[in-house]
Amino acid sequence: MAKAAGVSPTTVSQAFNGRRTVSRQTLERVHDVAERIGYRPNAVARGLRESRMNVIALVLRPLDTLESFLPEGVDFFMRFAGSAALSAMEHGYSLMLVSDPTKPGAPVSSLAADVCIVTDPFENDPVLTLLKNQHIPALTVGVDPARPGVVPSIDSNTRAETFEVLDHLESAGGTTVGLALGTDRNAWNLTAKRAYVEWCGARGREPIIYENPETRGEAAGERIAAEAFDRVDRVERRPDAIYCLTGRHASGLVAAARSRGIRVPEDLLVAAGSDALQNRTGRPTVTAMDLRPEETARRAVELAVQLFEGSDAELPTSAPGGILRVRESTSRDPVRSASRRRGPSSD
Amino acid sequence: MAKAAGVSPTTVSQAFNGRRTVSRQTLERVHDVAERIGYRPNAVARGLRESRMNVIALVLRPLDTLESFLPEGVDFFMRFAGSAALSAMEHGYSLMLVSDPTKPGAPVSSLAADVCIVTDPFENDPVLTLLKNQHIPALTVGVDPARPGVVPSIDSNTRAETFEVLDHLESAGGTTVGLALGTDRNAWNLTAKRAYVEWCGARGREPIIYENPETRGEAAGERIAAEAFDRVDRVERRPDAIYCLTGRHASGLVAAARSRGIRVPEDLLVAAGSDALQNRTGRPTVTAMDLRPEETARRAVELAVQLFEGSDAELPTSAPGGILRVRESTSRDPVRSASRRRGPSSD
DNA sequence: GTAGGCATGCAATTCGATTTGCACAATTCG
DNA sequence: CGAATTGTGCAAATCGAATTGCATGCCTAC
Structure with missing residues (x-):
């Protein structure tokens, strides 16, 4: 895109990511042109190449079983999701709310995330199995009763x-x-x-x-x-x-x-x-x-980021105590x- | 992926999308193998090729100005987001909560969606300008006071x-x-x-x-x-x-x-x-x-889907009256x- | 004066799925 | 029996950005 405006095809990439040296003059021009035409790298193309979308998926398991949405009654999950979204943004991620990816009609986007948070997994939850097969790192909030330890989790108390x-x-x-x-x-x-x-x-x-x-x-x-x-x-x-x-x-x-x-x-x-x-x-x-869903969500997101980025800091693996x-x-x-x-x- | 298991490279695609006829025998084998190894098409690769991710982005504008997240006070937005997520799922989309994409550190994923809902835009909102430049269809909930009509909108009453x-x-x-x-x-x-x-x-x-x-x-x-x-x-x-x-x-x-x-x-x-x-x-x-955020969100999602898919049904363009x-x-x-x-x- | 080092830019490959064009086979019809 | 039609599968190009390898030009050093 900017290559058409400037003069270089891939130099643009280098100008931004700086893997290699670029002459100051070229760099400036690239930046100028990019600014002028409002260039933004295509997120999907980059995602494909880099295998990272900067997206955290959130599967609210109990919502799948509720036929219709009853907002007045699912206080916990809305508070959880809101806090998770904010935490994700702070870490440079977007939070995507996805439906059960094992369901037949589920959109492919359910699996387009870097890492996936599953709240309240079922016993032998097929979602966890699917994510494991797809090599998408996952964590649960509340442990799978039949398989504690299949994936990392934030333990509800x-x-x-x-x-x-x-x-x-x-x-x-x-x-x-x-x-x-x-x-x-x-x-x-x-x-x-x-x-x-x-x-x-x-x-x-x-x-x-x-x-x-x-x-x-x-x-x-x-x-x-x-x-x-x-x-x-x-x-x-x-x-x-x-x-x-x-x-x-x-x-x-x-x-x-x-x-x-x-x-x-x-x-x-x-x-x-x-x-x-x-x-x-x-x-x-x-x-x-x-149950303090906000704090629980914050911890879940931090663990998710760690899981994906592979840092080795010590993080809490249990939810904050309820009040x-x-x-x-x-x-x-x-x-x-x-x-x-x-x-x-x-x- | 399945090509290695089966015998065909692109026949897999046809077996699933059915653009062209495939022999029953081949089709069955492809499906069998896919089932066995749990094959799922890569969402990002498909998204790149098809220019569609099945993702609706939601920018909660007022949240950008709130430094810290105060869940007890942003009732409206959580209810809105929750309902929007459910509606999106019903239409085969995931809902992605993204931060202001014009902010310097914003993740690229902010622009990885097919269509974008912006709640309560500012006057001359730069987010709308950016989305327009990127050719991402957008709609607002509440109209940009300085530019009514830049993008379709759900009019708050x-x-x-x-x-x-x-x-x-x-x-x-x-x-x-x-x-x-x-x-x-x-x-x-x-x-x-x-x-x-x-x-x-x-x-x-x-x-x-x-x-x-x-x-x-x-x-x-x-x-x-x-x-x-x-x-x-x-x-x-x-x-x-x-x-x-x-x-x-x-x-x-x-x-x-x-x-x-x-x-x-x-x-x-x-x-x-x-x-x-x-x-x-x-x-x-x-x-x-x-303000009945649930119903407003539902309408916004329907309008978003229509905007992206280009159907021509008549949809409400204003929020339901408040009670x-x-x-x-x-x-x-x-x-x-x-x-x-x-x-x-x-x- | 030539070899080695460095700066700089381009061509080509990669990511994985989809789609188009083409080739080969089997079948049908004049 | 030859030609047209249909069925079936593969090779190659595409989406847009990132990366690697290669080539060119310039400079320094021996």
């Missing part, structure tokens, strides 16, 4: 966080604590379930588990309530506290309990494993684990609960 | 929405209505300002405008309050209602007013032009214009306000 929430429910007055989770076989569900069973075992209690497909969304709350409170044959196993992994299950459950005359938090304590919008805005507000946001749904203490509900007229 | 908010403040009891906005010279600020001045003119009132750099974030609320309420020389121009374009200004202002003993909504009505998290969760909750979410900050009516504040114990 699901186990520890599960204990923290369960302990909190217990100390808030819960004696029969149930667990509600999704059916996707990913690290998030599987690890939490295992931790919960262990926690129950240590206390000599029988686990009470409610499983609902992720796709069901808030409607799952109704199912949970029905199973927990409508069946007379299980009255002795009726929970007085339920830990819902997803925020949407939690808010659905609160509504379903309410419609049955079950008060939260008086009759039922509810906590969520991921802090979503509804938890902060609903009535009552719902106690939730803030439990205690709200009204687990606060039976009338004083605190009242002060939290005070209106704007108080100064 | 800022003018109409500004009137709606101002009318609402007036009918809620505001008599002296001020406007707080940012200093970026983009369509959002400029259009709202013009509409506000016009609105005041129709009522024979003098405009009261507070301008603060976007980067200042919630701290801007303190500046607004200082200017509005601390200066004794302006006591006759003291506003009893302020329309803050950004949600962060609004929540900052509410806090700053409160610290001065000014009650919201009793002494001061506050509304925000973009619905952010803080508006829904703060005390009091803040009336805000929900005014009336909340406590503009509700002086004690009945409504009380019912909104009722706690969870009511059934």
Whole structure:
């Protein structure tokens, strides 16, 4: 392109990349012409030649299973993606949001990245297998439950966080604590379930588990309530506290309990494993684990860059610890609960 | 790649793309081998040849001016980006979040997309000029104030929405209505300002405008309050209602007013032009214009795809109308306000 | 005065897939 | 039986930039 304007064909390349010496005069002219006609090297051609696009791909695994996009409910992933994009830019990369590349109709661009971040991989995730075959470096956020170590990963602290929430429910007055989770076989569900069973075992209690497909969304709350409170044959196993992994299950459950005359938090304590919008805005507000997606994303991007560029700095390989946001749904203490509900007229 | 495994060099291409007839036998073998070794055409090579990557770039213009990423305050853009990503996937594209390609250190990948969406362009936005020079089709969300029509765009309905908010403040009891906005010279600020001045003119009132750099974030609320309420020389121009374009200004202002003993909504009505998290969760909750970023993003992606693929269907060229979410900050009516504040114990 | 060293620019190759043009075979028709 | 048609596969060119090898010219040194 600039060769037509200037006089040299490949000297242009040298003028920019400076692998070899170019006379000052030539260099100046090349730069002048480039500036004048607004020359930019073709990113795709360069990418082909150099085998580097400066692109980080992000596969949001759980979104694949959600048929339609429910933005109010996927708080975590939007915060994650936004922070990842900013971090990528800081490192000189663009962030590309791609769909599951193993799906039949997936665009080829899904594999056009230098390195790929996969959040919440499934058990034996085929995406990881595909990426490995294509020799695209990959890392996961949350480990593949069946194959820890296939690729580097940022370990979510699901186990520890599960204990923290369960302990909190217990100390808030819960004696029969149930667990509600999704059916996707990913690290998030599987690890939490295992931790919960262990926690129950240590206390000599029988686990009470409610499983609902992720796709069901808030409607799952109704199912949970029905199973927990409508069946007379299980009255002795009726929970007085339920830990819902997803925020949407939690808010659905609160509504379903309410419609049955079950008060939260008086009759039922509810906590969520991921802090979503509804938890902060609903009535009552719902106690939730803030997983700090922004910081997690930042670490994932740094690891991705390292993986691709091959630096050898020591990087964190686990997510930052979650922070439990205690709200009204687990606060039976009338004083605190009242002060939290005070209106704007108080100064 | 598959040529080594099979027996043909370019027959592979034909077997997949079917431009020409291939014997069934050969076709089967090619497919078998491809399946076995997990062959995928190289996206970059194909992209170079075909001049199409199946990638849509998204430049979030306002993010460039924000030094650090403040996720709690950029609600709009994350919702926009998330929805755009999903829509892109539905059309067989990936969405790439890129930084301002005119910046010196910008990665080449910023220009590797087929088409580019620019949100809230600045006046005479250099990004649009660059894209035009590079012959990358582009569209904007919100029009370049100085050059309407340089590229196709999804028109934000800022003018109409500004009137709606101002009318609402007036009918809620505001008599002296001020406007707080940012200093970026983009369509959002400029259009709202013009509409506000016009609105005041129709009522024979003098405009009261507070301008603060976007980067200042919630701290801007303190500046607004200082200017509005601390200066004794302006006591006759003291506003009893302020329309803050950004949600962060609004929540900052509410806090700053409160610290001065000014009650919201009793002494001061506050509304925000973009619905952010803080508006829904703060005390009091803040009336805000929900700009429906998800639907806007969907339309932008559809227009982008059309622009690139050259179909000729008629598409909407304006954003869906915003919805005014009336909340406590503009509700002086004690009945409504009380019912909104009722706690969870009511059934 | 010639050999060696350095500066400088160009031609040709490479990246991997797609596409065009061409060659060879088999089949059909006059 | 020769010619036209169709089926089938390969060689070569293409996309745009980067890199390697080679050639030229100029200068210094022995």
